[in-house]
Amino acid sequence: MPRKDHKGKVSGQLPYISDVKVENMVYGVLYRSTIAYGRIKSIQLPDLPEGYEAVGAEEIPGPNYVKIIKEDQPIFANEWVNYIGEPILMLVGADLNILYDLLEKVKIDIEEHQAIYTLEEAIKQKSAPGVTMASYEFGEILDTITSIELKAHQIIEEEYDTGYQEHVYLEPQGMLAIYKDDEIVVQGSMQCLYYIKNALINALACGDDDVRVVQSPTGGGFGGKEEFPSMMACHVAVAAKAVKKSVMLVFDRSEDMVVTTKRHPAKLRYRTALDRKGNILSMSVDLFLDAGANEGLSSVVLQRALLNSAGVYKIPHFHAKGYVLKTHTVPNGAFRGFGAPQSFAGIESHMCHLSNTANIDPLEYKRKYLVKQGDPTITKGNFRDPILMEEMIKDLLNTSNYKKKKTEFQQDNQQNQRYKKGIGTSLFLHGCGFTGSGERDHIKAKVKLVKSKDDQVSLKISNSDMGQGIFTTLSKIVAKELDLPYEEILFPYPDTKEVPDSGPTVASRTTMIVGKLLERAAKKLKSQWQTGVEQEVVENYVHREMIPWNEKTFTGDAYPAYSWGVNIVEVEVDTLTGNVKLEKVYANYDVGKVIDDRVMKGQIDGGLAQGLAYGYLEKMTSKEGKIQQKSISDYGPPTSLDVVSIESKIFDNPYADGPYGAKGAGELTLIGGAPAVQAAIEDALQTPFQQIPVTPEVIIDSLWMKEGEEG
């Protein structure tokens, strides 16, 4: 059974947005700030030839901000600029080369102010006005922790840093506004149609029927096309309205790398009290996220980061506090895992280091603290469903021959001076769907099935297939319920004129939440089925109340369900060059129930490739507000030579509120990669690291230090 979109993709004939041309279409290019923080004093435009126009803040019919959560992100900056690359105006016209020439001639005078460039500086200044954008705190009372610490045998403090991660979806961002007399149609590469539609209604100050959003085939998203496209949509729509032509904005790779959102760099501070045997008595975590210049989705990312700050462990007397901090750098945003990868990298690393102190194998140490069914979560929620982690770990220990390898590697490493082998593990989970009551209060998903006179059934939902395969999985669910051949189910690219708001394509929610609604809708349609008659059924999200989530106190069930995973990774480190070679990767997962084996394997392999690379390969840095890696090779995402084949297995553990028991899967697969690869490198070198990515430079530095100490 082929994927729904296979034919068009394999032949390249499926048009992505950059393949589209419409009548009366012009291009847009953005003039961007070259200053990190400052006040715009004047704007001087060159003489524009006939047919070329400039569009800026003055042309925006509505308020000048991109509607996300806060109102702090201008569509076109007109007073202050807050990062290098911030859009100030757009030039539009027919010829891109002429536009680039004109762009060079725009002169903008900006009075420069003292910028905050790094997370470290922001932490120092976190009490200054405007620096802390959001913060949350929860868990054990600090006095209690202090008194525990007083009696502890020792206190371990660690600081851990994670870097940027760039999505590198292979199709750069692109958006087209098609100008019509009575409506603006915005079409492009995107994950969240209604986020864009709401942003457009706000920016154009127009009615619901005046804008329409259509998804184009989307060449990868990974979160990068979650909130960012809303800004591009505002740019092209405002421009189209102003010049009364259709406007296309497509980034080239370097523009995309420099100005689009990335995974938040983070700093995590752990303070853990241990008894004489190395058992954990208490733990506090302070977590700092670098938001960049606008808040965007950062507060929500912080929530997920904090909710995962204890990993898969039941830690006695746990306390956590987190901050979203402003820097004058490119805004960071959604990326597969959404704050969880930073937290899991940190906690897995810390637990591994604690196990060294206790002189116990890291995996044995971690297993002592594994949460079990019925245990409370760190927010006083409950792990009410069965947890298969022990089975999955045991199975993976066998498959990978972990214990034997661990001893063998140590022996071999003594013989081999240059190449050192290591094996590491990671244990992780992912909360499926929106945090807390988000599905009930904010999203309120609605799905529709439409049957035509000739009994063809179409899915009408606002979720995007960006490669993750929902065309296939969701069509399968509907086909099965209706007893129809899968090939006959239609699932056109969504268009807000046709589809209700079933929510954004994020948070590993599509299969579990939208899939369940579709299953119910299909059941309903079947029960009402009338051959040869047009029919329509709608289903609305129903919330199953558990322990109510309270965002203020950070208590209650943060997620309706959790998916789980175990990774084991083997590496070989070249101590001369610091290069790390992946040797073997093993992975077990519980995602409830798999809807399509091939789609699931694709998520595992692709997610792990990104997650592993986040741990040792992909490095992006910013210097005085400028992103330093402007090309794919500067940045270094994995090629086919970096990845090895992955032995993975899925454990069935059906979840009552998912279709056939399915839970979320898309983000989970990324999360375990980085911590497992770090643990494997540490095992090889017998050296702890306090950061990812563990690049060759980091490795060489640590080897020098070690030599110095032992010297």
Next chain:
Amino acid sequence: MITFTLNGRKVETDAPPTARLLDVIRDDYELIGTKEGCGEGECGACSVFVNNLLQNSCLIPIGSIEGAEIITIEGIMESEQFKILDESYSHAGGVQCGYCIPGMVMASAALLSQNPHPSEAEIREGISGNLCRCTGYNMIVDAVSLAAKKGDGLWQKK
């Protein structure tokens, strides 16, 4: 005027000699199967055959291909070899977002025509100039090795 063969047809273009082959293919001849992922020769999404060699069309100025034979994905779409690759990619689950895929298929065809029975390592080497961010490559590697088996005897002929 620059004259070359595009998918078996003689064509002429008055594009400036510095114009990228990629743009000429896409804009002037409306062949959209050749994609742009980086514009710098780093991703392989724009792969085409120039005189039977796999090349990144984003790096080729049109002025340098006078008289050359250019084949894009559209030019192989009707072939037996493409059919085998199509089926193999589908069967192995090698396609996700699809943006890298036409380039991958071109790289796969190039590899198999030179080495009809590649090992896993040779496949990884053969597609290493083509970036894929979705699949982690393994299912693409499977697709190529499946195509090698399914199309046994087909690849050498070319």
